[in-house]
Amino acid sequence: MSEFHVRAVSEGEQRACLDLLSEALHGKPASDEAWAKMAPTWPAAGKFAAFDDHDTPVGIASSFDTELTVPGGQKLVTAAVDGVAVRADWTRRGILTAMMAVQLEDFAARGVPLAALHASEGVIYGRFGYGAATFCKGVSVERPRARVRDGVGRDGVVRLVTPAEAVERVPALYDRFEGTRPGFLARPAQWWPGFFDRLVTGNDGYRVAVHSGPDGDDGYVVYQTIDVRDRQAPERGAILDIRELDAATPRAWAGLWRFLLSVDLVSAVTGRARPVDEPIAELLTDPRAVNTVEVMDDLWLRLVDVLAALRARTYGTAEPVVLEVLDKQLPDNNGRYVVGSGGVERTTAGADLRLDVATLSSLYLGHGLFADLALSGRVEVLDESAVDRADTLFHTARAPWCGTFF
Numbered sequence: 001m002s003e004f005h006v007r008a009v010s011e012g013e014q015r016a017c018l019d020l021l022s023e024a025l026h027g028k029p030a031s032d033e034a035w036a037k038m039a040p041t042w043p044a045a046g047k048f049a050a051f052d053d054h055d056t057p058v059g060i061a062s063s064f065d066t067e068l069t070v071p072g073g074q075k076l077v078t079a080a081v082d083g084v085a086v087r088a089d090w091t092r093r094g095i096l097t098a099m100m101a102v103q104l105e106d107f108a109a110r111g112v113p114l115a116a117l118h119a120s121e122g123v124i125y126g127r128f129g130y131g132a133a134t135f136c137k138g139v140s141v142e143r144p145r146a147r148v149r150d151g152v153g154r155d156g157v158v159r160l161v162t163p164a165e166a167v168e169r170v171p172a173l174y175d176r177f178e179g180t181r182p183g184f185l186a187r188p189a190q191w192w193p194g195f196f197d198r199l200v201t202g203n204d205g206y207r208v209a210v211h212s213g214p215d216g217d218d219g220y221v222v223y224q225t226i227d228v229r230d231r232q233a234p235e236r237g238a239i240l241d242i243r244e245l246d247a248a249t250p251r252a253w254a255g256l257w258r259f260l261l262s263v264d265l266v267s268a269v270t271g272r273a274r275p276v277d278e279p280i281a282e283l284l285t286d287p288r289a290v291n292t293v294e295v296m297d298d299l300w301l302r303l304v305d306v307l308a309a310l311r312a313r314t315y316g317t318a319e320p321v322v323l324e325v326l327d328k329q330l331p332d333n334n335g336r337y338v339v340g341s342g343g344v345e346r347t348t349a350g351a352d353l354r355l356d357v358a359t360l361s362s363l364y365l366g367h368g369l370f371a372d373l374a375l376s377g378r379v380e381v382l383d384e385s386a387v388d389r390a391d392t393l394f395h396t397a398r399a400p401w402c403g404t405f406f
């Protein structure tokens with residue numbers, strides 16, 4: 001059987017790695033034209049690959065550095081893992097395991113405290129210390145029933161902008177949203193062309209509307225209408241599907257929703273990746289106009305430097321707890337940590353709760369409860385009274401949400 005070796009990707013090898021990724025995700029190799037556009041956003045830096053005996057890439061693990069907002073508002077450097085694949089004829093031979101090991105060691109050596117990704121399947125990344133840390137919901141709002149409460153969302157102005165204007169304005173606008181929620185991901189310059197620009201300048205009919213309040217532009221929405229009318233049911237109207245909706249203020253948020261629900265010939269406004277606690281029903285006179293159609297994991301997080309990550313976030317008010325953390329891949333993280341409102345230290349005191357790094361990573365941004373994970377055995381309880389304290393310490397007022405695909 002052929003062997004493989006894992007090493008950093010060199011200049012000139014990126015295109016073969018991208019083709020490998022596209023094929024594993026059942027896409028097509030990039031055309032010369034597509035690659036010319038893509039190349040500047042797909043640098044060799046941050047990429048590790050597995051190569052066969054002929055130095056042909058058979059696995060890829062790519063990432064770029066950005067920042068993630070943690071509870072309390074601090075932004076932590078985060079490796080966003082944006083492309084992982086193994087060629088179909090090389091799977092289940094340990095290539096992903098080997099690439100993850102090299103990648104995590106690289107993050108740790110560079111002092112990157114967090115890593116994050118969106119998982120193609122729920123069973124892949126837990127073994128490497130990642131836990132589902134933010135969730136999102138899919139909603140469908142029945143437009144004929146949806147009346148926005150009087151006086152809400154009327155303070156500003158919403159205007160449709162051209163794709164060129166959206167490409168120019170929205171990145172700066174997006175920077176105004178920093179710190180609004182735990183899980184918020186900064187979008188570096190290399191992110192925009194491949195995701196936002198391609199979407200709004202492409203042929204799928206995406207429209208962009210910008211909200212302006214007293215301090216200027218303060219929110220935007222990207223949406224697409226899908227016309228499902230036919231001769232038998234001309235009254236059905238189109239589906240207006242939200243791809244992104246972000247706002248710097250509650251007023252801008254309400255104004256954008258009021259606008260979306262005012263678009264004519266629309267039967268339903270849908271969104272696939274909204275925050276789980278987005279209060280759409282509260283905006284309407286009939287809360288039953290809103291249907292939650294699914295709740296999905298969103299961002300998977302991995303604490304790479306447990307002490308630095310625990311120290312970076314704030315906590316609720318409760319007596320401290322001692323957490324014992326187990327980390328197979330990065331054993332420097334193994335040990336006990338006393339976590340309290342006043343800060344976090346390593347400790348030799350006895351543990352109250354024992355958990356692996358994937359479980360801690362999924363709780364870190366404020367999603368979920370220690371109590372629930374204790375029920376499933378993912379948190380081992382050594383002191384019963386510590387469970388409530390840990391939940392009070394880690395709770396966040398707003399549900400964590402990422403909202404950026406990469």
Ligand SMILES: CC(=O)SCCNC(=O)CCNC(=O)[C@H](O)C(C)(C)COP(=O)(O)OP(=O)(O)OC[C@H]1O[C@@H](n2cnc3c(N)ncnc32)[C@H](O)[C@@H]1OP(=O)(O)O
Nearest residue numbers: 024083084085086091092093094095096097117118119120
């Ligand atoms: C962040 C992102 O980019 S998400 C996108 C991830 N990529 C994809 O989904 C593309 C298609 N799939 C693939 O390319 C590959 O199957 C990968 C990358 C998911 C897995 O690569 P492999 O080299 O096969 O993984 P590896 O051999 O190291 O497996 C490690 C363990 O995980 C398990 N595993 C890996 N992938 C899967 C899977 N999709 N389903 C179930 N178990 C899996 C293996 O069985 C193995 O378990 P074991 O240690 O108990 O034997």
